[in-house]
Amino acid sequence: MSSSTAAGRSPITEAGPLSLCAREPRVPADRLVAEMVPPPRFDSVRFGTYIPDAAQPSQTEAVRILADFAAGLGGAHATGAGRRGFLGFGRARAPKAPTGPRGVYLDGGYGVGKTHLLASLWHATPAEPALKAFGTFVELTNLVGALGFQETVRTLSGHRLLCIDEFELDDPGDTVLVSTLLGKLVDAGVALAATSNTLPGKLGEGRFAAADFLREIQGLSARFRPLRIDGEDYRHRGLPQAPAPWSDEEVAKAAYATEGASLDDFPHLLDHLARVHPSRYGALTDGLTAVCLTDVRPVPDQSTALRLVVLADRLYDREVPVLASGLPFDQLFSEEMLNGGYRKKYFRAISRLTALARDAKHLAEPR
Numbered sequence: 258m259s260s261s262t263a264a265g266r267s268p269i270t271e272a273g274p275l276s277l278c279a280r281e282p283r284v285p286a287d288r289l290v291a292e293m294v295p296p297p298r299f300d301s302v303r304f305g306t307y308i309p310d311a312a313q314p315s316q317t318e319a320v321r322i323l324a325d326f327a328a329g330l331g332g333a334h335a336t337g338a339g340r341r342g343f344l345g346f347g348r349a350r351a352p353k354a355p356t357g358p359r360g361v362y363l364d365g366g367y368g369v370g371k372t373h374l375l376a377s378l379w380h381a382t383p384a385e386p387a388l389k390a391f392g393t394f395v396e397l398t399n400l401v402g403a404l405g406f407q408e409t410v411r412t413l414s415g416h417r418l419l420c421i422d423e424f425e426l427d428d429p430g431d432t433v434l435v436s437t438l439l440g441k442l443v444d445a446g447v448a449l450a451a452t453s454n455t456l457p458g459k460l461g462e463g464r465f466a467a468a469d470f471l472r473e474i475q476g477l478s479a480r481f482r483p484l485r486i487d488g489e490d491y492r493h494r495g496l497p498q499a500p501a502p503w504s505d506e507e508v509a510k511a512a513y514a515t516e517g518a519s520l521d522d523f524p525h526l527l528d529h530l531a532r533v534h535p536s537r538y539g540a541l542t543d544g545l546t547a548v549c550l551t552d553v554r555p556v557p558d559q560s561t562a563l564r565l566v567v568l569a570d571r572l573y574d575r576e577v578p579v580l581a582s583g584l585p586f587d588q589l590f591s592e593e594m595l596n597g598g599y600r601k602k603y604f605r606a607i608s609r610l611t612a613l614a615r616d617a618k619h620l621a622e623p624r
Contacts, residue, residue: 274520282540296574299376331383360449365486371452399536414445517546553583578617
């Protein structure tokens with residue numbers, strides 16, 4: 258057996274590449290809850306593996322504050338009612354009264370390591386994994402959609418910590434929903450941690466009439482202590498520019514030669530994403546070793562663009578390399594989109610897809 262075959266790569270795979278467009282996964286609600294843990298990319302991250310930029314003291318300070326925050330979560334059970342004595346009998350022990358905000362909020366640009374720090378906080382919190390939850394903002398709202406509001410409150414109220422990555426408020430309904438949900442969880446004693454590119458008091462700006470929901474936004478921001486993390490995108494520190502797109506033939510050849518790779522036409526994939534709920538995009542990528550795309554072109558509208566952002570997040574979380582032909586990823590979104598209310602999501606997607614394109618370079622290189 259050749260070394261390339263042993264590594265899962267052969268000149269032509271027996272069954273040919275997979276197709277994302279052929280997949281329509283069904284995800285039970287209990288899987289959504291069970292999978293609220295840091296994604297595989299962040300399984301092994303810890304505060305000690307975060308490398309602060311020496312020119313950005315806020316990064317070192319954030320590590321210190323978050324480590325202290327995690328250590329402070331090792332006391333009483335999260336539920337606001339306190340815990341009873343042995344086997345549930347006896348007088349309930351009053352929980353520790355929280356001092357100050359029950360959450361921390363990591364604000365900073367793209368690629369400064371916010372998700373690394375958030376996952377490190379999850380790992381460092383002294384509680385069983387079943388008492389800690391980690392998910393993106395979209396995954397949290399999808400969980401509410403799958404379980405219902407009251408069941409989501411009941412399910413998460415026993416947790417010690419809820420980590421929310423890429424915290425965004427994209428419409429009025431989500432503003433009220435998340436504000437109410439987090440308020441009930443804080444009242445139950447759950448600590449919160451979130452990352453975003455937007456300060457808590459600025460949530461919702463540029464997306465809808467924020468003044469109409471000012472009360473909800475201000476109530477939400479009061480629950481967090483903001484931590485500003487300055488710095489440049491670490492994915493661009495000392496790294497080469499994103500590789501130029503490959504030809505259709507090179508992408509197809511790599512897909513056929515890589516076991517577990519998918520091969521799809523980009524416009525057809527965008528159409529397929531409209532038929533799959535974003536909560537299932539993680540399952541859509543199950544088992545893939547690489548995603549190969551032909552004919553990458555600008556996305557046609559904002560709804561399509563936002564679905565692509567979610568897919569990019571799931572691929573990045575799972576470290577699935579992306580090999581593509583057509584236009585480079587920094588030309589996916591129009592100038593109007595990049596200057597609009599969702600610009601931070603689009604820049605994040607460009608940054609992450611560019612990193613995955615670098616990871617895929619070896620798939621198309623001569624073997």
